[in-house]
Amino acid sequence: MKKWTVGRPDKNTVSALMLGCGVTSLAAAALAAKGYSSPDSVAEALNIDELSDPFLLKDMQEAADTINAAIDNGERICIYGDYDCDGVMSTVILYSYLTEAGADVIYYIPERSEGYGLNMKAVDKLSDEGVSLIVTVDNGITAISEAEYIYALGMKLVVTDHHQQGDELPKAEAVVDAHRHDCFSTFKYMCGAGIALQLVAALDGGDHTMALEQFGDLAAIATIADIVSLTGENRFLVSYGMELISNSDRPAIIALKEVCGLTDKPIDARSVGFGIAPRINAAGRFGSPKTAAELFLCEDHDEALEAARELDRLNNMRKDAENAIISEIYSMTDADPSLIRGRVIYICGKNWHHGVIGIVAARITEQFGKPCFLASEAEGEIRGSARSFGDFSVFGALSAASEVLDKFGGHPGAGGFTIKKGMESEFGRLLEKYALENHKHMPLPTLAADLPVTAAELNIQNIEGLNVLEPFGPDNEKPLFFIENAEITELIPLSGGAHCKLRFRLGFAQSEALVFRTAPEQLTVKKGDVCDMIVSLGTNEFRGTSSVNIIVSDIRPHLFEQSKYFAGKEVLEAFLRGEELPANYYPSMYPSRDDAVKIYRSVPDEGICSDTLYIRLNDRSINYCKFCVSVEALRQLGLITVSGADNKICRVKVTQKADLDSAPVLVSLRSRLG
Numbered sequence: 004m005k006k007w008t009v010g011r012p013d014k015n016t017v018s019a020l021m022l023g024c025g026v027t028s029l030a031a032a033a034l035a036a037k038g039y040s041s042p043d044s045v046a047e048a049l050n051i052d053e054l055s056d057p058f059l060l061k062d063m064q065e066a067a068d069t070i071n072a073a074i075d076n077g078e079r080i081c082i083y084g085d086y087d088c089d090g091v092m093s094t095v096i097l098y099s100y101l102t103e104a105g106a107d108v109i110y111y112i113p114e115r116s117e118g119y120g121l122n123m124k125a126v127d128k129l130s131d132e133g134v135s136l137i138v139t140v141d142n143g144i145t146a147i148s149e150a151e152y153i154y155a156l157g158m159k160l161v162v163t164d165h166h167q168q169g170d171e172l173p174k175a176e177a178v179v180d181a182h183r184h185d186c187f188s189t190f191k192y193m194c195g196a197g198i199a200l201q202l203v204a205a206l207d208g209g210d211h212t213m214a215l216e217q218f219g220d221l222a223a224i225a226t227i228a229d230i231v232s233l234t235g236e237n238r239f240l241v242s243y244g245m246e247l248i249s250n251s252d253r254p255a256i257i258a259l260k261e262v263c264g265l266t267d268k269p270i271d272a273r274s275v276g277f278g279i280a281p282r283i284n285a286a287g288r289f290g291s292p293k294t295a296a297e298l299f300l301c302e303d304h305d306e307a308l309e310a311a312r313e314l315d316r317l318n319n320m321r322k323d324a325e326n327a328i329i330s331e332i333y334s335m336t337d338a339d340p341s342l343i344r345g346r347v348i349y350i351c352g353k354n355w356h357h358g359v360i361g362i363v364a365a366r367i368t369e370q371f372g373k374p375c376f377l378a379s380e381a382e383g384e385i386r387g388s389a390r391s392f393g394d395f396s397v398f399g400a401l402s403a404a405s406e407v408l409d410k411f412g413g414h415p416g417a418g419g420f421t422i423k424k425g426m427e428s429e430f431g432r433l434l435e436k437y438a439l440e441n442h443k444h445m446p447l448p449t450l451a452a453d454l455p456v457t458a459a460e461l462n463i464q465n466i467e468g469l470n471v472l473e474p475f476g477p478d479n480e481k482p483l484f485f486i487e488n489a490e491i492t493e494l495i496p497l498s499g500g501a502h503c504k505l506r507f508r509l510g511f512a513q514s515e516a517l518v519f520r521t522a523p524e525q526l527t528v529k530k531g532d533v534c535d536m537i538v539s540l541g542t543n544e545f546r547g548t549s550s551v552n553i554i555v556s557d558i559r560p561h562l563f564e565q566s567k568y569f570a571g572k573e574v575l576e577a578f579l580r581g582e583e584l585p586a587n588y589y590p591s592m593y594p595s596r597d598d599a600v601k602i603y604r605s606v607p608d609e610g611i612c613s614d615t616l617y618i619r620l621n622d623r624s625i626n627y628c629k630f631c632v633s634v635e636a637l638r639q640l641g642l643i644t645v646s647g648a649d650n651k652i653c654r655v656k657v658t659q660k661a662d663l664d665s666a667p668v669l670v671s672l673r674s675r676l677g
Contacts, residue, residue, distance in 0.1 A: 192237055500522040
């Protein structure tokens with residue numbers, strides 16, 4: 004369960020934006036909720052219709068001059084990329100342009116096993132192949148020793164990157180990176196392919212026309228895949244690229260759209276982010292990134308389709324590997340629930356594929372609402388990835404545990420690390436110590452609605468007006484809306500119960516909404532209940548008729564007391580971790596036998612989600628802490644099972660009575676009652 008927040012934008016601001024921007028009430032309210040206070044601020048942020056002058060980027064002129072001179076002199080140039088989608092697209096953009104310009108050019112994309120960025124062995128190989136100029140894309144800003152080595156071998160280097168600068172810059176003819184401390188370019192958030200596109204424009208004299216027409220689609224895919232800010236120039240780049248992708252004659256795009264099921268379907272940032280980009284990334288995770296590069300350099304439709312199907316196969320391997328690791332983690336947490344009761348989740352496995360550990364960590368964070376640190380031991384090395392949210396800093400936690408790490412890096416939201424041999428347990432202890440010392444109350448996963456919406460506002464014209472805010476992505480997320488006090492009139496299972504349609508009455512209006520990946524019996528509400536929802540809004544068109552499309556992000560009973568729920572959960576987990584609580588807490592946590600029996604008897608034969616059961620009990624004498632203590636006692640006595648995958652409670656058939664008072668959690672709690 005997530006904590007809900009609901010924005011209440013100022014009505015005067017909403018009115019001013021409606022009039023000044025010519026947008027619908029929903030669009031104006033969504034803009035106000037995002038912090039825009041005037042039509043001018045909206046125009047400045049959203050109405051970008053071009054890219055800035057590439058030569059505003061520090062060293063761009065020097066980079067263009069160096070590369071053009073190498074072309075004129077017939078020198079061999081190597082484009083040195085990276086194995087993710089951004090690195091592959093960056094490589095293809097610059098390699099394609101230089102090939103058309105008549106350059107003697109090759110490209111090199113390191114395999115994931117080589118690690119990120121420049122490496123000495125690759126530099127030696129390129130030197131042996133007669134390369135005299137290396138141009139990095141999507142990497143290089145921190146390659147200090149590698150740059151020195153390049154020059155020691157008699158080669159030159161041009162760096163183009165979009166990552167943060169370290170204490171010093173690498174030796175190079177030019178270092179193009181908007182995050183350079185001395186770069187005063189107007190836009191800082193382009194991905195590597197965006198910088199590569201700017202370099203192509205610079206090589207062409209500074210005009211963007213050719214660069215955008217030829218490579219705007221590739222830069223847009225990379226921008227979405229790299230999860231950079233979809234504001235400013237990135238909005239223009241993605242919007243432009245979506246048009247190109249929708250009407251593309253590029254064999255790679257046509258083939259990928261076919262394997263993704265996107266042929267003849269509308270293309271937006273979501274379909275690229277969840278369809279096209281993962282397949283490109285899969286090449287670097289489960290095959291070779293060269294497979295993806297060769298696809299985008301291919302000019303034959305049949306060859307492109309064969310390569311796209313290979314990427315699709317690799318992407319399915321990626322999904323299988325993720326699901327296998329997650330299944331193993333769920334088995335571990337079912338056997339040992341303490342793994343998910345810490346302030347952070349730290350789990351160490353064996354031989355997990357390092358190409359997907361970061362993705363799995365993100366999914367575990369989403370599932371359990373806690374920062375997650377996953378590690379895997381393989382060939383004597385323990386490497387891991389971490390994901391977080393809110394104000395809990397992954398980088399801060401790794402820094403606090405640096406004494407047991409061989410290396411680590413990252414930022415507040417994500418990071419990677421390698422644990423010293425034999426220090427796995429100590430690493431977990433240090434993570435918990437950091438969390439306890441820096442977060443008395445750990446951040447809660449939050450679902451934020453931009454504003455409440457009324458029945459009158461749920462009309463086609465108003466909802467279609469939200470399209471002016473696209474493309475959606477980081478720093479410009481799709482608006483969510485709060486529907487309050489809706490009466491459920493019908494619950495309809497879809498796809499054999501995999502999904503659910505609900506019909507509801509809001510005021511005097513009847514509406515429908517979809518709940519994906521949830522069966523009707525799994526909902527915390529039932530027919531006849533009054534509920535609140537956080538939803539996204541869109542429209543459907545079928546046989547020329549448009550209709551409102553409401554997708555439920557979360558649903559719960561009206562006036563659900565979430566503060567008591569989260570307080571109870573926090574107190575229980577602190578108790579189970581052995582942390583000291585105020586003395587007056589313990590009596591209110593201790594359930595009676597009748598409480599436990601009522602909970603046990605309320606579990607249906609088919610099982611039920613723990614939160615759903617708690618809400619449906621609707622017994623004010625059983626607070627959430629008592630409920631959880633009862634569930635834990637029943638689990639410890641073998642009367643129920645609780646699945647970590649979906650928090651589902653199932654009763655176990657037993658042949659003899661159990662002594663409730665003997666449950667370890669109750670024994671421990673009684674010892675605190677004095």
